[in-house]
Each structure stands twice: as structure tokens, then as C-alpha cells.
Amino acid sequence: MMFARFWTADAVSMLGTHVTTLALGILAMDQLGAGAADLGVLSAAQWLPYLLFGLLAGVLADRRRRRPILIGADVARAAVLALIPTLHALGALTLPVLTGLVAVFGTLSLLYDAAHQSFLPRLVPPERLITANARMEQTRAVTQTAGPLVAGWLVKAVGAPFAIVLDAVSYVVSALVLATIRVPETVPTPETRNLKREIRDGLTWVYRHPVLAPLALTSHVWFLFNSMVTPVFAFFVHKELGFDEFELSLTFAAAGVGTVLGASLSTTGTTRLGAGPVIVLGRWLTPAAFALIPFADATPTGLAILAAAQFTWGFGVGIDSPPEMGYRQAITPDHLQGRMNSTIRSLNRGMIVIGAPVGGLIAHHAGPRTAVWVGVTGLVVQAVAVTCSPVRRARIPQ
Template identity: 35%
Template sequence: MHKTVSDAVTTPTGRQGKAFHLLWAGETVSLFGTQITLVALPLTAVLVLGASGPQMGLITAAGWLPVVLLGLIAGAWSDRRDQRRTMIFCNVCRAVLIGAVPLLSSLGLLTVPVLLGLAFVTGCFSVFFDVAYQTLVPLTVGSDGLARANSRLEMSRSFAQLLGPTAAGFLVVQFSAPGALAVDAASFAVSAACILALTPLSLRQKVSTPAPGRGVRGLRADLAEGLRFVVGHRPILLVIVAGAAANLFTAGLMALHVLFAARDLQLSPRVIGVCLAAEGAAALIGSALTARVIRRWGEPRTVLAGLALLTCGGFILAATTPAWSWAGFAAAQFAFGFSSPLINIALVTLRQRLTPEGVLGRVNAVARVGIMSSLPIGSALAGAASGLLTNQGALGVCAVGLAVVLAVAARPLLGVGRAG
């Protein structure tokens, strides 16, 4: 396996420590706002606009489609531009777009097509932000500090998952579903301010700057270099294929679970928020344990453990009935939450460690496109399946699909571990 050459210390200190903590603080606030949107946006579609299952699938797909269309370009852009400026610009734009939802709703101008468009454009800026973010983190801590840094970031995500949905349920009840989205808009503004305070001098090396005179031809060459690296690196390629297959069915679960809870299980927004908070509690526990699990089992086995828990959560959700609605829904969210840091931290840490810094942005982008390209497809297909079957039937299909992926991917992923 390829090794990343680095002289970084194991923990961020001095200016590097300040850089990471600024980045961490801004992302923590933004993650909290995002968790509110993950509850308030689908509830806006269901409760305010009366969206159907197929429409919910399309709204979810619209948010993921930019990853497929722009992911590779975002990677090359990240390696050729100042990541800080890219992230600040994207956060300002996302604040405006998310803030437009409550405004349009109050004016009676919000419709399902408008919500689709806003989700798509917001997703475009998210693609550029996320690739730049993953590229910037190693510059604040170095290779040896990545597992710890990623664990801290995942722990922030877990705290947001714990507190955000409960807050979202309260905000939806008090101010309406569209009104709750104003909190996410404000969180993007706070994140932009934190990144603005992150100076290049605080990083382990200078952030990327434009390569002079390369133009479109140079951009194509950059994209081709990233693709060649991934295609020629069998461990990363195997992880991407397994992740894409799992995401095909995970997207279906995520597209339909709030609709299923609100319509089929008849849960109120406040109860839905509390149940979704179980995902955050589990993710918090998982975040605290994942670095230790990776040290003992290695990244590939950690990913498999996460996939197994994710599959269990899918079956629990599909089997939930109104007789035990909140308990089944909360149990499924707990399984989803515990699996998330196991999969995310292991995948990101493995990819960052194996990739040279010069192509890290492009490789991050190729991996994101490969792993996440199935998300819009899975969301749309699950929405269509809910129209042909039922919401519960479509969830059952997704759970069975995850079980098949786990069975097929086990041996190749274990082979990656032996190769390492």
C-alpha cells in the first residue's frame, strides 16, 4: 500500500492548533444547523407542501446530484485555488439559499419545484465546500494527527445529531418547518466567519494557489491525474465501489424515513426530533470509540462493522409498525448513528493517509464522486418504489440491498486489510 510522507507531529500545537480549532469550531456550528435542516426541510415538503413519496425522493436526489456533476471539477479546483476563500464563498451562498426558504414560504411562493431547485443549488456549493474542507484538514494537523482530528470532527457531528433534531422538533412546533431553517442559514454565516479568521500562516504549509497559465487544458490534466491515481490504487478503488453500493440503499432509507415517520407511523414533529436525537447519541458514542477500534481492527474491518450496524438499522426501520412506532423508529436511528462514525472516520482516514498531498483534493473528489454518485439514484429509485409498493415496502427493499452489499463486500475489504 502507498504511504504518505509527512513530518507532521501527532497533535496540533501552536499556530497549527489554532488553525484546527478555528476550523473545528466553525464546522461544529454549521453541523448543528445542518441537523436542523435535515429535519425541517423534509417536514417543510411533507407538512407545508404535501409532497408525495416520489417527490421526496426527487428532493433528496436533487441535493446529492451536484456531487456527481461537479465532484471531479471541485477536486481539481480545490488543488488549484485557495481553499479558505472557496469555503467562505460557499458558506455565504448557502446561508442566502437556505435563508430564502422561510422568506419564500411567508410570501406564498414556495413550491415543490422551487424547493427542488434550492436543494440542487445549495448542493452545488456544498460539493466545493466539502472537498476544500477535507483538503484543508491535513494542512492543520498532518498525517499522524488525522485520526484524532477526524474523530474530533465526527464527535462534533455526533453532538449535532444529538441536539439538533430535538431542537428542530421544538423550532418546527414553535415557528413552523420553514422558519426553523433560518437557524441553519445563521450557522453558515458563523462558519464563514471562523474560516475567515484562519490565516495561511497558521497552516502546516501554504494553502493551494492557482497554477499560472494552465487553463482548461491544465484542469483536464489535473482531473486525469486524480482518476489515474484512484484507478491504479486497488485498496482505494475497492473501498469506493463498496461505499457506492451501500449508499445506493442508504439513500433510500434517508429519503423516506421522515415521510414514513410522519405519514405511516403518525409521529409528531417533536417526537420525530427526539427519536432522531437517538442517532446523535449513538454517533457520539461511536465517535469516542472509533479511533480505538481502528487501531485494534484497522480501517477495513471497522468499515465492515459499520455496514453491519447500518444493515440492522434498515431492517428495524422496515419492520416498525404503529404499535411500536416511536420505539422502532428510535432504535433504527440509534443503529444508523453508531454505524456512521465507524464508516466515515475509517474511510476518510484511510484515504487521507494513502494519498500524497499534491493530489489530495482530486483524490478526495474522485472518491466522493464514486461513493456518493449512487445517492441521487438511490433516493429517486426509493421514491419511485414507494409509489409502486408502500413506504414500508420500499424501506424493506433498501434493507435487503444493504445485506447483499455487506455479504459481497466482506472478502474484498478484508483483502485490503491483509494487503496493508
């Protein structure tokens, strides 16, 4: 029952998030004059707090009860998002202001994520973590499919600022649902707290573990080169090829369909093959998917190629994420969950801070197709590395 409520809250907020992901890009491009490099900076602003404060957020998640952090972060994120349409209506929204609000939103999301990934093992036993993560990944995928479609329709009908209101409302609903969850939570006593030592313990656990270390390091590389392609994709499709908002949303929706299918097969694949081989498969599918993008043109066939690329990318994420997250959660003691998750997630998001602007600059100076090929090359390197590492033999402890 408690997991079902947690699952529901996650689904509601994720739907709004996918609406805002597309709406923010359209708002920046069409009403604030953002180019490819500007979109890279805007994307980086959301993830910069993960690089700056990620380790501190992990310590906080291990020091405090996690449910209140989740609720507080949801309410605060709703307030920040509500400022965007308000400032736009007042004529006070500029690209620097939007970037600043996105950075504040990212800081709150960092706190939420640190508590969110660490809270799930409190709700389900270790042997059910893969299934629980797969269910949540399927739901995220459904919202990833529906969100862009809803956003594409809303942006076209009433404009991007109003579409962002839906996300603000979704966070309020999520907070209300989370408030109904009752689960015992214990925290360390004040005598055990030493910030420097707590951060060191989290880093040591992640980067000295024989499997967790290569899993984390290759994940960082994946995020670096994946983020070079992500903001460039929207610019390439909408501005260079000339597809409208709804057609762009169709390609993102295809990613959601792929993620649903991948997550549906993830548990079965992990049971039969083990977590490691499934993770490796997912890591190879990203460069395979992105390699399709440069061959698209401004025709229905080109749109189909772009949708196929997003579908394949989504399938890889869907099949890879549940065993990767389940393995991390299953092998990590509860008192290290927050620091483990935040250490990996903060550096992953920190890679976006580097990759997104670099991808935007490459696209600006050498063209979007060149930026995509650079991303594909780096993603192939990480796929080879994870294939040759102990990750391929990883199994979920029972």
C-alpha cells in the same frame, strides 16, 4: 489552535444543517403537499450537482487555496437558505421552487465539501488524522442529536420556514470563524494545469489503487441503497405511522447518540484492530439497523424500534467514518487530495440522485416497508463485497 477553529466552524454549520434537514422535509410534506416520491426528488436535487460537477470541483480544490473556497461557499449557502422563508412569507414558495433552491444549495455544498475534506491534512499531521476525524465525527453526531430536537421544537413552535433561518445564521458564523484560520497553502503554477489530465489523474489514483478502489466502489453501493431508505423513513414515520414532528426528531436524535458512541470507540478500535476491520464492521451495521424499521408500528414500542434502528445506523457511521476518511487522507498526496475526495464524494452523492427517487417510487407503488427491504438487500451485498476485498487488511501508514 487552527484545528480547533476549523472544528468549531464545522460544528456550528453542522448544527444548522441538521435543523434544516428535518425542517425541509416537514415544510415539503405539511405545507407544500409532498408525498414519498416528491421527497425522493427533493433529496436527489441536493446531490445532483455532485454527480454533474463533482470532478470539476475536485480540480478546483486542488488548483486554488481551500480556505477562501470554504468561506465563500458558507456565505453563499446562507443567502440561498434565507430565500426559503422569504419566499414562503411572500406566498411564492412552491415545491418546484424549493427543489431548485435545494439544487443550488447542493452545488455550493459540493464546492465546500471538496475543499473541506482536503483542508484538514493541512492542519494536522498524518498520524493524527484518525483522531482529528473522530473528533469531528463526534461533534457532527452531537449536532445530529441536538439539531433534530431543536428543529422538532422550532417547527412545532414557529413553523418549518423559520427553523431554516437558524441554518442560514450558522453558515455566516462558520464563515467568520474560518476567516480567522491562518495556514500556509500552495497551489500548482498555471503551467501545470490541464483539466482533462487533472481529472484523469484523480480517477486513476482512486480506481487503480488496490485498497482505495474497492473502498470507493463499495462506498458508492452503500450510498445507493442507503439513500433508498432515508427519505422513505421520514415519510413512513410521519405520514404512515402518524408520529408527530417531535417524535420524528427523537428518532433522528437517537442516530446522533449512536454516532457519538461509535466515533468515541473508533480511534481505539482502529489502533487495536486496524482501519480495515473497523470499516467492515461499520458497513455491516447499516443493513442490520434498517432491517428493524419494517417491524415498527404506531405504538410506543414501535417508536422505540425506530429509535433503535437509527441508533444502530448512527453507531455504524460513527465507527466507520474516521478510519475510512483518515485512510484516504493519509495515503493521498496533497496535490491529489481535492480530486480524490471529490471523485469519491461526487459519485457517492450521485448514487443518492438515483437511489432517493427510486426508493420514493418503490414506497409509492409498493409501500415503505418494501422500499426498506430493497435497501437492506443492497446494503448486505456491499457489506459482503467489502468484507471479501483488500479493505479488510487496510492500515493507516505512520
